[in-house]
Amino acid sequence: MxxxxxxxxxxxxxxxxxxxxxxxxxxxxxxxxxxxxxxxxxxxxxxxxxxxxxxxxxxxxxxxxxxxxxxxxxxxxxxxxxxxxxxxxxxxxxxxxxxxxxxxxxxxxxxxxxxxxxxxxxxxxxxxxxxxxxxxxxxxxxxxxxxxxxxxxxxxFNLPLPIRTVPIYCQSGDAREINVDKMILKAVDVLPHGLINSRQKFGVDGQTFLEFVRWVATRTRQIGPPGYQPVLHFDVYGWIGLEIGLEPHRIADFICKVAESVPGFTLNVESPADFGSTQAQIDNYARIVSILDDRGSSARIVVDERCNTFEDIRLFAEAKAAHLVQIKTPDVGSMADTARAVLICKANKVGAYVGGSCTETDLSAQASVHVSVATQADMMLAKPGMGVDEAFSIVGNEQSRLLAMLNRRRAQVEKIG
Known part of the structure; x- marks a missing residue:
């Protein structure tokens, strides 16, 4: 062996x-x-x-x-x-x-x-x-x-050699304003995460969060390159549900209000609420997704909590209980299951986001890039760490090197053929 x-x-x-x-x-x-x-x-x-x-x-x-x-x-x-x-x-x-x-x-x-x-x-x-x-x-x-x-x-997995870059999503940590500027100057595809993990950061009735969303959109227009149009992605760690309650219509109302405050941007809201169990999460997220879709909102729901393993991801994807599923690689386990998770999301026409955690390492981040690109995920996390520069460099450069090698391989095959 x-x-x-x-x-x-x-x-x-x-x-x-x-x-x-x-x-x-x-x-x-x-x-x-x-x-x-x-x-x-x-x-x-x-x-x-x-x-x-x-x-x-x-x-x-x-x-x-x-x-x-x-x-x-x-x-x-x-x-x-x-x-x-x-x-x-x-x-x-x-x-x-x-x-x-x-x-x-x-x-x-x-x-x-x-x-x-x-x-x-x-x-x-x-x-x-x-x-x-x-x-x-x-x-x-x-x-x-x-x-x-x-x-x-x-x-x-019987997939064709990929040709498309996978959009990269950066996370800000608590240094929100400085890291937002870094992301905009580097023209990151998806930003800024925001780490909205406390009542202080969310605010009464979500007012602090709403003001931050508007500030990110304004800042993007102020210092971003011409034509730059990132996806705005915010992780609220269940605080919409904690602050305004767990009724799906009220949660959808709030999310629509946030989306309408930043016209012209696609808005991702990750973990709007935690309903306490995987099945409750599936049932209620599916309702929120349906309400937003019926209203024609530009907002997209991203699931994280209660959606950990491949089996969890399959259940959420089949129930259309999210617009985008975070495939949180250390929680999924095997990298083979991460690949399977992307493919089951795509088969159910649900977005696949290969995520992970700031606690990871350069090696796990690089391996995640290869799986993300091979399966052509909808986006992938810049990791590890909570800074922008290092994670964006590790993931972005690995993707660039990989696609350069694949392009060379493809050219060699075409030349022989």
């Missing part, structure tokens, strides 16, 4: 793990930290430095290919896996995963994932493990086949 050894290396994520529940309940922010005691199990403080675990597959020719495991910023919330514990994950990977990896044909990506992630006598592996291991398996297949990771995905 092509994998002859497995090595592990502890690492850092690019941001922090945050206790969403206590932040949502009104924790006081002191510069970068939050004051108070954590609520979510596993957290020793409200904000914890993100950790990761790298897994290296030693191939028969001596090459080592890597993947990175981590969880998302708001671990333990919205039905997600608990806070990442490097020691526990390392022990599980060594005992359960490593022996399986030594017994697969690494040149076949999907088959390798299926065999390594089999349930057998164990429950499903933590999704962070699936995520990191599948990145390494995707890189192994690409190395063994002397091709790109994107081409492996295309081959395994």
């Amino acid at each position: 092509q994998i002859k050894d497995v090595i592990l290396a502890p690492g850092n994520g690019a941001f922090f793990y945050d206790d969403q529940e206590v932040i949502r309940s009104g924790a006081t922010q002191d510069n970068f930290i939050y004051r108070g005691a954590p609520i979510t199990p596993g957290f020793t403080s409200i904000r914890v430095p993100a950790t990761s675990l790298s897994i290296g597959l030693v191939l028969i020719d001596g090459r080592v290919v890597w993947g990175d495991m981590m969880n998302v910023q708001y671990s333990g919330a919205g039905g997600r896996d608990p806070l990442f514990d490097t020691n526990q994950i390392s022990d599980l990977t060594s005992r359960v995963v490593a022996p399986r990896l030594l017994d697969v044909d690494a040149s076949h990506f999907r088959d390798s994932c299926t065999k390594v992630f089999e349930l057998l006598e164990h429950p499903r592996l933590p999704l962070a493990v699936e995520y990191g291991v599948s990145q390494a398996l995707l890189r192994a297949a690409a190395h063994l086949e002397r091709t790109t990771m994107a081409e492996i995905v295309c081959s395994e």
